Amino acid sequence: MTIKTLLxxxxxxxxxxxxxxxxxxxxxxxxxxxxxxxxALKILENExxxxxxxxxxxxxxxxxxxxxxxISTYPDVFVVICSMEDNDLEKIKSKPIGIEFFLxxxxxxxxxxxxxxQYHEVKKDTQHSISYSNSDSIDNWMKQVLKDI
Amino acid sequence: xKRVFNGVKSLFQSPTVDQKIEKVSNPKTESMDNSNVxxxxxxxxxxxxxxxxxxxxxxxxxxxFDPEGSGIYPTLVIPEDDRMSIMIDGERSIGKVVVYHSMKxxxxxxxxxxxxxxxxxxxxxxxSLEAQVNVTPGIKNILKDIPKSRNAVLxxxxxxxxxxxxxxxxxxxxxxxxxxxxxxxxQAIEDIIHAESNLTxxxxxxxxxxxxxxxxxxLFDLPKTLHPLLGKMQIDTVLMGTPVAFRLKGTSGxxxxxxxxxxxxxxxxxxxxxxxxxxxxxxxxxxxRINGRLVFKKYLxxxxxxxxxxxxxxxxxxxxxxxxxIVLHSNVLDGCNIKAHGKISVYxxxxxxxxxxxxxxxxxxxxxxxxxxxxxxxxxYSKIKSLFQQCQSELDxxxxxxxxxxxxxxxxxxxxxxxxxxxxxxxDQRHPELMKILQEIYSxxxxxxxxxxxxxxxxxxxxxxxxxxxxxxxxxxxxxxLRQSIVSSMEQTEIxxxxxxxxxxxxxxxxxxxxxxxxxxxxxxxxxxxTLDAGKTIVxxxxxxxxxxxxxxxxxxxxxxxxxxxxxSVKVHNSEGKIKIGKRHINTLLDVNGVRNKSNIIENNVIxxxx
Numbered sequence: 001m002t003i004k005t006l007l008x009x010x011x012x013x014x015x016x017x018x019x020x021x022x023x024x025x026x027x028x029x030x031x032x033x034x035x036x037x038x039x040a041l042k043i044l045e046n047e048x049x050x051x052x053x054x055x056x057x058x059x060x061x062x063x064x065x066x067x068x069x070x071i072s073t074y075p076d077v078f079v080v081i082c083s084m085e086d087n088d089l090e091k092i093k094s095k096p097i098g099i100e101f102f103l104x105x106x107x108x109x110x111x112x113x114x115x116x117x118q119y120h121e122v123k124k125d126t127q128h129s130i131s132y133s134n135s136d137s138i139d140n141w142m143k144q145v146l147k148d149i
Numbered sequence: 150x151k152r153v154f155n156g157v158k159s160l161f162q163s164p165t166v167d168q169k170i171e172k173v174s175n176p177k178t179e180s181m182d183n184s185n186v187x188x189x190x191x192x193x194x195x196x197x198x199x200x201x202x203x204x205x206x207x208x209x210x211x212x213x214f215d216p217e218g219s220g221i222y223p224t225l226v227i228p229e230d231d232r233m234s235i236m237i238d239g240e241r242s243i244g245k246v247v248v249y250h251s252m253k254x255x256x257x258x259x260x261x262x263x264x265x266x267x268x269x270x271x272x273x274x275x276x277s278l279e280a281q282v283n284v285t286p287g288i289k290n291i292l293k294d295i296p297k298s299r300n301a302v303l304x305x306x307x308x309x310x311x312x313x314x315x316x317x318x319x320x321x322x323x324x325x326x327x328x329x330x331x332x333x334x335x336q337a338i339e340d341i342i343h344a345e346s347n348l349t350x351x352x353x354x355x356x357x358x359x360x361x362x363x364x365x366x367x368l369f370d371l372p373k374t375l376h377p378l379l380g381k382m383q384i385d386t387v388l389m390g391t392p393v394a395f396r397l398k399g400t401s402g403x404x405x406x407x408x409x410x411x412x413x414x415x416x417x418x419x420x421x422x423x424x425x426x427x428x429x430x431x432x433x434x435x436x437x438r439i440n441g442r443l444v445f446k447k448y449l450x451x452x453x454x455x456x457x458x459x460x461x462x463x464x465x466x467x468x469x470x471x472x473x474x475i476v477l478h479s480n481v482l483d484g485c486n487i488k489a490h491g492k493i494s495v496y497x498x499x500x501x502x503x504x505x506x507x508x509x510x511x512x513x514x515x516x517x518x519x520x521x522x523x524x525x526x527x528x529x530y531s532k533i534k535s536l537f538q539q540c541q542s543e544l545d546x547x548x549x550x551x552x553x554x555x556x557x558x559x560x561x562x563x564x565x566x567x568x569x570x571x572x573x574x575x576x577d578q579r580h581p582e583l584m585k586i587l588q589e590i591y592s593x594x595x596x597x598x599x600x601x602x603x604x605x606x607x608x609x610x611x612x613x614x615x616x617x618x619x620x621x622x623x624x625x626x627x628x629x630x631l632r633q634s635i636v637s638s639m640e641q642t643e644i645x646x647x648x649x650x651x652x653x654x655x656x657x658x659x660x661x662x663x664x665x666x667x668x669x670x671x672x673x674x675x676x677x678x679x680t681l682d683a684g685k686t687i688v689x690x691x692x693x694x695x696x697x698x699x700x701x702x703x704x705x706x707x708x709x710x711x712x713x714x715x716x717x718s719v720k721v722h723n724s725e726g727k728i729k730i731g732k733r734h735i736n737t738l739l740d741v742n743g744v745r746n747k748s749n750i751i752e753n754n755v756i757x758x759x760x
């Protein structure tokens with residue numbers, strides 16, 4: 001199953017390049033490349049989207065505001081913030097509003113690869129085991145497991 | 150006794166008094182603060198006939214002579230100085246004090262003894278013994294001599310004293326105890342023994358082994374022509390049976406001895422290149438087995454077959470995958486996938502296609518909407534290296550918990566049979582990340598058939614012991630084997646990464662992706678809305694407008710961005726790296742090792758570095 005991806009950036013040139021980078025991964029399908037919040041919301045209303053990459057500044061609009069809107073309206077969408085402004089990105093990172101991943105331009109093939117790994121990590125079923133949990137202390141775990149083996 | 154004058158005026162007006170001043174003035178007091186000079190001069194004048202008291206300082210002793218009759222008592226000016234205390238009648242005195250003969254004056258200098266520390270240090274390679282002597286000189290503080298003076302200003306002089314003790318005995322003892330056996334450097338020993346300040350000398354040496362150098366190959370002088378894309382001379386296509394190189398003899402090795410007389414074996418330096426399938430060695434000559442292009446690198450000699458296509462290639466002519474080099478004499482049209490185990494050369498344009506080569510890629514024309522990858526194995530190695538690093542970290546955490554559980558299990562009788570099952574359960578339930586990484590290493594290795602012996606061994610180990618049914622029978626020795634195999638694979642991966650780099654060279658490009666383990670060079674008008682990722686350096690001799698350029702070492706661009714402010718970013722990973730731009734437009738970003746700069750003005754001749 002492909003990861004339907006929507007890209008939002010006020011630079012058309014950057015959109016082209018991001019689309020090339022995302023499309024290098026077979027599992028990604030770039031379903032839209034838009035330059036405004038309104039266009040993005042319109043696509044979100046009409047298309048099932050798995051992942052959205054939002055520029056921090058979309059012209060005069062705030063990428064963070066759009067991200068908040070997407071997170072509240074479409075909680076299953078994996079939200080990525082992509083920015084040229086490293087400092088601004090740091091400020092947003094400190095606010096836990098539900099953004100899943102941060103990319104700093106220029107992005108590389110490896111950056112997108114890491115992003116996809118994170119995507120799968122978040123999406124995968126975290127129910128590993130009923131009996132034992134990774135957060136258990138090793139002492140509890142070993143007591144239990146040595147009893148059960 | 151009576152004072153001879155009452156003021157400065159009378160002092161300089163009277164020739165009789167002048168003569169007296171010359172005779173008795175204390176030269177030390179002349180250096181005193183200006184405000185006190187005149188009064189001091191007057192104070193210091195002693196009329197021998199009137200018998201004032203006086204002080205003499207000689208040989209670090211203070212002698213006081215009382216006045217006679219109505220003569221004036223002498224004074225001492227004692228400085229506040231940590232180097233010396235002057236005790237008068239049992240109490241420390243500082244400043245100007247009236248003194249008389251019966252006072253008990255005690256001089257307590259704050260001297261320090263000289264110290265010498267001596268050590269012998271053997272070098273890491275056990276080939277030299279270093280003697281290190283650390284000298285802390287002694288300080289002796291004494292009072293400077295003062296001739297007969299009614300107002301004596303004491304001055305302290307510090308004399309640095311050389312060490313008195315000798316380290317010869319210490320050295321002899323240490324050399325004897327250490328059982329050293331090597332060539333002594335007698336001059337160095339002398340230097341150390343007589344050192345007056347800190348000194349380090351190698352006093353004994355072992356014998357370095359002379360390494361054996363294997364034979365090596367040298368190229369014959371083969372015919373060359375100018376490569377039209379690279380603009381440099383290149384060896385022509387080699388015909389089957391042509392001798393391409395010859396073997397030269399190396400030198401044999403001689404073992405060495407360490408500083409304890411133990412033999413150090415020599416190593417064999419393997420300078421000889423591997424021979425590929427396209428060549429054979431006959432009578433110490435390397436002969437081409439097939440027609441093709443010569444590969445002569447520091448790790449390989451081979452003849453790669455060459456596939457030449459004269460016509461345009463497109464999706465209808467089919468994808469091309471070839472073991473050697475591919476030379477395309479025309480355009481590559483939409484939807485082509487071209488893969489070469491050697492080089493790819495295109496004398497034309499490339500449209501909406503993918504070109505992948507293990508070696509270099511050269512394109513004479515324009516590239517639109519395409520993906521160009523050079524040094525595919527190297528790019529994979531980078532990925533594998535990163536996985537190994539993660540794997541080592543996860544495995545360390547795993548081993549830490551495994552050891553604790555096994556230790557606990559062995560405390561109870563009857564648990565012995567449970568031990569082989571612990572690793573599997575631990576991995577499933579507490580270390581799924583490690584499992585995931587092992588699976589990924591296995592998949593990458595299998596999917597890409599990488600020719601790397603250590604990686605092949607690791608892949609086999611992962612498959613047979615860690616992914617299959619045998620996972621329920623894992624002991625500590627298996628975990629150690631896995632760890633060792635990861636370390637060996639990592640080492641070989643690093644060697645492979647360092648020796649294979651492939652470049653991409655092209656004229657110009659639009660909306661394309663370039664990834665090379667070596668350099669990316671655009672010789673033409675420029676690169677528009679593209680992404681460039683180079684293991685070494687990026688050179689764009691024209692315009693770089695829109696998109697990203699990322700290199701490990703350096704980026705050189707003639708013109709970056711555009712007048713209208715097209716967003717364009719350039720990044721160099723290496724902290725020693727640099728970005729050099731002829732003309733830089735607004736809305737362009739430069740990043741060297743995370744230190745970023747965004748431009749709001751047009752700039753010329755920009756050199757951007759981290760520091």
